[in-house]
Amino acid sequence: MTSPYIVDINPVAFHLGPVQVHWYGLMYLLSFLGVGLLAERRRHAGRLPVSRDALSDLAFYAMMGVIVGGRVWYMLFYYAGGPRWIWTDPLALFKVWDGGMSFHGGLLGVLAASWWWSHRHRLHFFDTVDFLAPLVPVGLGLGRLGNFINGELWGKPSALPWAMIFPHAHDDDVAWAAAHPSWLPSLQQFGGVPRQPSQLYEMLLEGVVMFTVLWLVSLKPRPRYLVSGLFALLYGGFRFGVEFVRLPDPQLGYLAFGWLTMGQAQSLPMILVGVVLLVLSRRAPTLVPATAVR
Secondary structure, three states, rough: OOEEOOOOOOOOOEOOOEEEOOOOOOOHHHHHHHHHHHHHHHHHOOOOOOOOOHHHHHHHHHHHHHHHHHHHHHHHHHHOHHHHHHHHHHHHHHOOOHOOHHHHHHHHHHHHHHHHHHOOOOOOHHHHHHHHHHHHHHHHHHHHHHHHHHHOOEEEEEEOOEEEEEEHHHHHHHHHHOOOOOHHHHHHHHHOOOOOOOOHHHHHHHHHHHHHHHHHHHOOOOOOOOOHHHHHHHHHHHHHHOOOOOOOOOOOOOOOOEEHHHHHHHHHHHHHHHHHHHHHHHOEEOOOOOOOOO
């Protein structure tokens, strides 16, 4: 058997004195910087008729929406024991060092922040969302890269030549090999069972592919709703598909049919919303680029 790649990367990128700087935190920082630069480029091209200061406000509100929405949604739908923490341990919401963020919650947080910001600046909500949609895959891709570096959210056991071993999955590997003895040689020889690198699949699909498609589509003025609808449809479809080769969250397992995960259940509405928005775009006006506001 060919020796598989073992994903055993130090999650700490470097130290600043006594402070540890983690790769995952750097991914968040790079995401915000990358999105900010691309947003300013789109603003300068007249894709949203606002000043640089107004765009900075939107970026700040969106960042807060990602953090607050992502954390609250995780605690409501993914936290072990369900939402009982609300009355038994409300401070658990702030224990971010224990991990736990949800993309769907972060997306709702961004949408809420964008709605409030659009209302303040008297802009159509979906003009703002269409402006932001091509930028979101930057954060998605870097976030999945952070998951890979951390060796978390691994996929199902696989004999594919690019399957990888994740040391943090050792307990699952032992249980899998016990139930499937043909995998025992791999466990004994390499210390683990090769698994689908589902984080890299998501980085490629939700990050690289989505960014490329949405950025190219949005280079020309498009009818309102089209870019947002394409984003929702692509993300929902990609996430739904990758979940088939990714293990479900251990505290939740499968929700139904022996295969439906929470990620798939929350992605189905996105697919539906994407289709509806694309239909609406066929009769919607097109925002004509304006001279950039300084």
